[in-house]
Amino acid sequence: MILFRWIFSKRRGAISYDSSDQTALYIRMLGACVIFKQLFSRDVRVRSQVGFEPDRRGSHPYLGVDFRTLHSRAESAGSIPARRIRRLFSFQRHLLSSRLLRGAPHLNPLHILDEDYCGQAKCMLEKVGSWNFDIFLFDRLTNGNSLVFLTFNLLNQYGLIELFQLDMVKLRRFLVLVQEDYHNQNPYHNAVHAADVTQAMHCYLREPKLAQSLTSFDILLGLLAAATHDLDHPGVNQPFLIKTNHYLAALYRNTSVLENHHWRSAVGLLRETELFSNLPAEDSLSIERQLGSLILATDISRQNEYLSRFRTHLDEDDLCLGNASHRHFVLQMALKCADICNPCRPWELSKQWSEKVTEEFFHQGDIEKKYKLEISPLCDSEANTIASVQIGFMTYVVEPLFAEWARFSDTRLSQTMLGHLGLNKASWSAMEPEASGSSEEGESEPGHATDEPSSRVLSQGSQES
Ligand SMILES: [Zn+2]
Numbered sequence: 001m002i003l004f005r006w007i008f009s010k011r012r013g014a015i016s017y018d019s020s021d022q023t024a025l026y027i028r029m030l031g032a033c034v035i036f037k038q039l040f041s042r043d044v045r046v047r048s049q050v051g052f053e054p055d056r057r058g059s060h061p062y063l064g065v066d067f068r069t070l071h072s073r074a075e076s077a078g079s080i081p082a083r084r085i086r087r088l089f090s091f092q093r094h095l096l097s098s099r100l101l102r103g104a105p106h107l108n109p110l111h112i113l114d115e116d117y118c119g120q121a122k123c124m125l126e127k128v129g130s131w132n133f134d135i136f137l138f139d140r141l142t143n144g145n146s147l148v149f150l151t152f153n154l155l156n157q158y159g160l161i162e163l164f165q166l167d168m169v170k171l172r173r174f175l176v177l178v179q180e181d182y183h184n185q186n187p188y189h190n191a192v193h194a195a196d197v198t199q200a201m202h203c204y205l206r207e208p209k210l211a212q213s214l215t216s217f218d219i220l221l222g223l224l225a226a227a228t229h230d231l232d233h234p235g236v237n238q239p240f241l242i243k244t245n246h247y248l249a250a251l252y253r254n255t256s257v258l259e260n261h262h263w264r265s266a267v268g269l270l271r272e273t274e275l276f277s278n279l280p281a282e283d284s285l286s287i288e289r290q291l292g293s294l295i296l297a298t299d300i301s302r303q304n305e306y307l308s309r310f311r312t313h314l315d316e317d318d319l320c321l322g323n324a325s326h327r328h329f330v331l332q333m334a335l336k337c338a339d340i341c342n343p344c345r346p347w348e349l350s351k352q353w354s355e356k357v358t359e360e361f362f363h364q365g366d367i368e369k370k371y372k373l374e375i376s377p378l379c380d381s382e383a384n385t386i387a388s389v390q391i392g393f394m395t396y397v398v399e400p401l402f403a404e405w406a407r408f409s410d411t412r413l414s415q416t417m418l419g420h421l422g423l424n425k426a427s428w429s430a431m432e433p434e435a436s437g438s439s440e441e442g443e444s445e446p447g448h449a450t451d452e453p454s455s456r457v458l459s460q461g462s463q464e465s
Pocket residue numbers: 193197229230339464465
């Protein structure tokens with residue numbers, strides 16, 4: 001029985017959904033019929049590969065929260081079929097608009113992107129190595145496909161598609177699935193953040209010290225890790241998952257819960273799309289393992305551990321980039337910088353990120369209030385402001401990291417980033433002089449009397465990862 005039928009304009013095609021076979025979607029276009037079998041069953045297969053079942057989502061005995069709907073506004077809790085249909089459209093839309101990536105002339109009458117927007121997005125990609133790159137504008141110009149377009153473009157630009165003989169269809173499918181597995185309802189942890197981190201990673205990979213020493217394999221790993229580092233992020237932090245007894249917290253024993261999930265989700269998509277099936281098995285296993293090591297390094301609760309290791313290497317001047325393990329460590333540090341580089345961007349971009357991350361913090365705080373859970377640090381909208389959250393984050397997390405990065409890579413880009421960081425902090429301080437003063441003095445907020453400001457920021461900073 002056909003439950004759902006939608007006719008394209010001008011009767012160019014139709015999509016049918018057969019309730020007797022819920023793994024199949026029939027698409028009829030221009031006389032051809034394509035059956036997307038198994039696309040809908042992907043979630044189940046991927047979840048079972050990584051060791052947990054989809055029906056265990058939101059396992060808090062009282063909350064029963066489905067994290068995919070936490071930041072939902074327009075969608076109802078029962079919108080998963082709609083999401084899957086959107087994914088299909090997205091894939092189709094991407095294939096149709098892929099001429100932008102190939103630079104091929106426009107031939108397909110079912111194009112989605114407007115010609116002018118395509119041209120402007122293509123122009124922007126010519127300056128993809130600029131620190132002023134406006135990822136928000138690029139996302140609009142690509143119709144919400146910034147992560148797919150940007151990552152594909154970079155892989156192509158570095159010659160990695162050719163070098164590793166990556167199958168174009170598999171690669172595009174992989175990138176589309178990665179993009180779709182980010183929750184666009186999250187104000188901050190969505191695909192645009194992943195695209196932004198990937199663009200920042202590209203800027204760091206081009207820095208002389210890295211460009212001279214990194215191998216193509218390192219670059220491939222760096223870009224893939226950046227694109228997938230927050231995959232399927234629920235929009236809440238690890239302490240929230242732990243205190244609500246979420247199954248992910250149990251699965252990963254309360255340790256780097258989100259980062260482990262991002263990594264396993266990325267591995268699930270790599271295996272599902274068979275992106276590296278042409279490589280020897282040991283190489284693809286090595287990619288999976290190193291991808292994990294890079295993504296796990298973004299756990300902000302381990303910030304001091306990485307930072308002191310970095311500082312020791314710089315003090316002793318013993319980083320040897322001919323050594324694979326040292327190069328891997330530098331990639332970890334580069335990804336960590338890329339992940340929290342928002343305060344180092346020009347004010348117009350930085351301010352937007354600050355607003356988005358604080359919105360996500362406060363949304364978590366609102367849920368905690370609603371269910372009478374302890375409100376996490378920095379998540380109480382009545383006790384914090386965007387400025388106070390940002391000043392603490394810049395002071396205790398961003399400044400120490402970027403100061404060491406500038407020691408390692410003393411370049412114009414590093415100076416530019418530190419310059420923006422200083423100016424942005426001054427701008428927030430001007431809006432919130434008290435917050436600036438209290439951060440420096442180490443004054444605690446009510447309810448957190450024993451907390452050091454730095455530990456409060458670090459514990460909540462996991463939302464930035
Ligand atoms: Zn992140």
